[in-house]
Amino acid sequence: MTETDADAEPPASRAFDAHDAFEPAEDAWRVVTTAFDAAVSAEPATDEQLRLWVTVTVPTLSAVTVDSVADVVEDGWAETFERRVVDVGGVTRGDGEFDPRVAVGDDGITVTFELRDGNAARAVDDAKALVDFVEGTYVQGVIPGYEYTDPVSDLLSAARRQGNDGAV
Template identity: 40%
Template sequence: MTDVPPDVADAFESREGFAESDGGYTLETTSFSGRVTASEGETWETNYEVTVRAPTLQAATADDVGAAVRDGWFDTLERRLEDAPKATRTAVELDEYAVERDGEEIVVTYRFSLGGERQAADVAKTFVEYVEGTYVEGIVPGYDYVGTVAELMDSASTGGSEGTRGGTPL
């Protein structure tokens, strides 16, 4: 992280699963790409941005997914991901929240401010894990899933990882 107090960097470096990367930290314990950056806040707080990248429904399946299913799935995911602060053990108020399509990826962004560096690291990790878990819970049955999503589904249902799978883990 650039231009942040040393105690913020220390908090992220001491948390299991975070690795320093390009002026921020990536969470290496999830299948989806989760990244955290921080900057000085106006008061005693630090501003954090958590960005998670996941495949769109169409990118996660070998099948053609109709527009109504794609759009309905995306809208539902967007509404469900807004509840991420409720999954934390810290009272977190989001400064900004966004879910956007970027080609074959969905980009989820949470911005928040906190004074406790250790708490912020825990919140950031929870947000990334929440996105991944919510995504998997929202898998639409009946499609042949591939890549990372297939591996997540296989892991959820059998504890293994083969790379292709259909149906739902639930």
């Protein structure tokens, strides 16, 4: 690739390619560092800023438990997750405001953030931070007393190992 070819590549593409948490997909960049389905799509905004949509889909509580979950527990858990996941303050390095959208379905909960930033590298880092925030919020909301299946059982195992190592 010549220098002029690299210069012609959009800044978002260069930033995603340089970040080890993403791999290109047909219409977005997939996040490979989360147990959940997460992707980021991008387009240039008209005001010289990059515009990203960060989408993370997490399973419902009943989708990842061995035993059944009462409807009242499932509904309360989903409502609590939604309230917590839209409280994004301080997660990103950029100054952007977010208007998170949460859609609860039978098989999962999809959280979507719109992110704008004039700095592509920072925007990509912030997109990854938002994915991590959703994953962390999910894991913090896991209810003790249930036996969980993948991917939640793996996430809980990893959290226990990290806690036992004394890592922060």
